[in-house]
Amino acid sequence: SQTIHQWPATLVQPVGSPLSLECTVEGTSNPNLYWYRQAAGRGLQLLFYSVGIGQISSEVPQNLSASRPQDRQFILSSKKLLLSDSGFYLCAWGGTGNSPLHFGNGTRLTVT
């Protein structure tokens, strides 16, 4: 069966520091991968998606970037965090054909 791992679960970082969040998927090959952000009391906003290694599409301009160095690895990064980067970051796989997305348990990021 397929599983998705995200880490860390929580992170507190000062403004201006770098960021690296990692997501890995097991049990499937060549998945579509997604990074969403959920602000407090709000819906999920799509940040990036990837349909293959090295293929990254950005949905909204922002202070973040994404990379997919391996088939089942998706990384969210920033060189310098802003206060507005705080939120709940979710990685997901799936979306091929009519299939649903399956989410990891997220990373709660607080920028201080």
Added chain:
Amino acid sequence: EDQVTQSPEALRLQEGESSSLNCSYTVSGLRGLFWYRQDPGKGPEFLFTLYSAGEEKEKERLKATLTKKESFLHITAPKPEDSATYLCAVQARSSNTGKLIFGQGTTLQVKP
């Protein structure tokens, strides 16, 4: 622009008191409508996919229905463990990337 609106934002029910959650959508051709359950601090958990008007899906006390403009999540005789945020999302037919557009969610609290 593709859009999803959920109502109400919050709903409090007594145990056993049935009710419905609404998801209204506008999309340039619906490929699928998805319902998720999200517990605090966790990633969304997939519940149902609906593809065409008139379709219905059931799981325990939950029943999802779909029309051309909206979907309902009916909760029959809810229990306290049904308390969670319920998210609705659509996938547009024009999307070949599988990405989902989410509503803001309805937070359900069921009191014993």
